[in-house]
Amino acid sequence: MLEVKNLKKSFGERVILDDVNLTVRDDEILCIVGPSGAGKTTLLRCITGLDTPDSGEFLMDGQPFDPQGTGASDRVIGVVFQDFNLFPNLSVMENITLAPTMVLKESKEAAVKNAKKLLGELGLSTKGDLYPWQLSGGQKQRVAIARALAMKPKILCYDEPTSALDPNLRQEVANIILSLKKGGVTQLVVTHDLDFAEEIADDLLKVNPIDQNQD
Amino acid sequence: MSFNYISQILPSLIQGAGLTLQIFFWTLILSIPLGIIVSLGLTSKIKPLKWILEIYVWLMRGTPLLLQLIFVFYGLPIIGIVFQRYDAALVAFILNYAAYFAEIFRGGFQSVSVGQYEAAKVLRLNYWQTVRKIIIPQVVKIVIPSIGNEVINLVKDSSLVYVIGLGDLLRAGNVATSRDVTLVPLLLVGLIYLLLVGICTLILRQVEKRYSYFK
Structure with missing residues (x-):
């Protein structure tokens, strides 16, 4: 089980994530949905260690871990990128x-x-x-x-798994994710596609852009 | 154009070609690694280092190689830095070519997408594993055609050492032409350059082919 607590991240003056909490339970699928600019990708980048959060806590099965760490206990997150980034x-x-x-x-x-x-x-x-x-x-x-x-x-994360593909492959992606779930893979999916999310998710987290008081 | 005459002057031309090749190989062997190091400096976050290297590249690419050669051999002794003819030639060629290679490699490193580094990072590969297994092979493939151009230029540019009195292929031909009042030596010199460039082209094509298994 992955728990993220009180995650905060800003770029300069712009607050992207303000006190985000989420839980991904074992063998389940959590979908994070929201329009672009809502901070979905930033959230995922913090969880996968590609961005450094300003503050927040990460727990895997109750034990704290560092997404950017290289120790064995930190190697718990797998990532499938939007454009795959195969070598x-x-x-x-x-x-x-x-x-x-x-x-x-x-x-x-x-x-x-x-x-x-x-x-x-x-x-x-x-x-x-x-x-x-x-x-x-x-x-x-x-x-x-x-x-x-x-x-x-311990958890496989996807960034927009449907957006780089032909629309008619959407069902195929959903089937793969669901069959991995049956095989015991815990998954976290970031998507802007609500229908897709509702089809596969056990749990849904909706995020929205934070109103900036500036401007 | 008798074969007798050709066989008489050929040994001196071949000797000259030997010096041409020496300058060619030493320049390549030393300026490519130097160019890679400079290219890393050019993309460095340490600003003063970056500026110094940018000025170096600007000077080397912005002034004629012939001027640099004359400067190193005839100019530097005035302030007490004396090089032998051969060393002066190598210093000028290596510094000049390293600047061109640095720009080529800088472009190569920058055209590998950030996604490649990120994919390696989430797989917990360390910096050197990433550079060695993923980045360098892609950079090499990208830079081969540009490096090839410079290699062919170098074969011909090496004739500039003429100006500081080194006995290269061109000088050998010129000496024979003015001594014997015939065009034959110069034609032979042209043929030998064509042959050398032809061999380089074939080798480069093979290298390019070796890297054609991926896109």
């Missing part, structure tokens, strides 16, 4: 096994075996030797999911 110079297999071998010090065999299992579950068993440019958008996203899961995160 173009590495094959699908290398994209997935790079971090497990270099960071978790898994053996090459163990990492490849795990990657094959993940690719199989995501319907990509034949794609391991391809490079990102040879994949469709939907396939890239699934590789990004596999790459994140290979690090065995």
Whole structure:
């Protein structure tokens, strides 16, 4: 279970997040929805360690952790980026096994075996030797999911998982997220698409832009 | 144009070509790493360092290489800095070419998207793992065509050492032409340059091909 408490973040004078609290329960899906400019992405960037919050507390299963930390207890969050950010110079297999071998010090065999299992579950068993440019958008996203899961995160986060894809792939993404949930993956999804969020979410957090008194 | 005459002057031309190649290789081997280091400085957050390097690049690219060569060999001794002819040539060439390479690499590093660094960060790869496995291969691919242009320029620019009295390929040809009153040596010099540039072009094409597996 992930808990975020009293998260605050401003850029200069502009307050983006003012005292945000949220909880993601195990094996559930929390969707954060809101219009653009509401601070969804900033919230996600704070949780994933890409931005430094001004203040706030992060707890995983009751234990505090540092999203920017590199210790074993800090490596709890996986991320699927909006435009996936696969490494173009590495094959699908290398994209997935790079971090497990270099960071978790898994053996090459163990990492490849795990990657094959993940690719199989995501319907990509034949794609391991391809490079990102040879994949469709939907396939890239699934590789990004596999790459994140290979690090065995406690929570998988998505930034706008439907927005870089063809609209008719929306259902496919929903199905993947729901089937991962059945497999016991706890997920946090940031989206501006309320219908999509309502379809997959166990819990919904609506955020709105903070009225700035200035201007 | 008798073969006899050609075989007579060929040894001196080949000797000259040897010096041309020496300057070529030493300049490449030393100016590329120096250029990479300068490019990192050019993107550095330490402002004074950045300014100094910007002025260096501006001077080197903004004045003729011929002037720099004359300055190092004939100018610096006036303030007590004396180089041998060969060393003076290398100093001028390395400083000049490093400035061009620095600009090329700066462009290369900046064209790798921030998303690549962020993806590496959330996978907990450290800075050097990220640079080595993800950034450098992409930068190399981006800069190969521009580096190739400079490499070919360097083959021909090396003839500028003529002005400080070094016995390179061009001087060998010129000496034979004025001694024997014939165009043959100069034509041969042209052929040898074409051959050297041809070999460089082939090698560069191979390198480019090696990196064509990703986009």
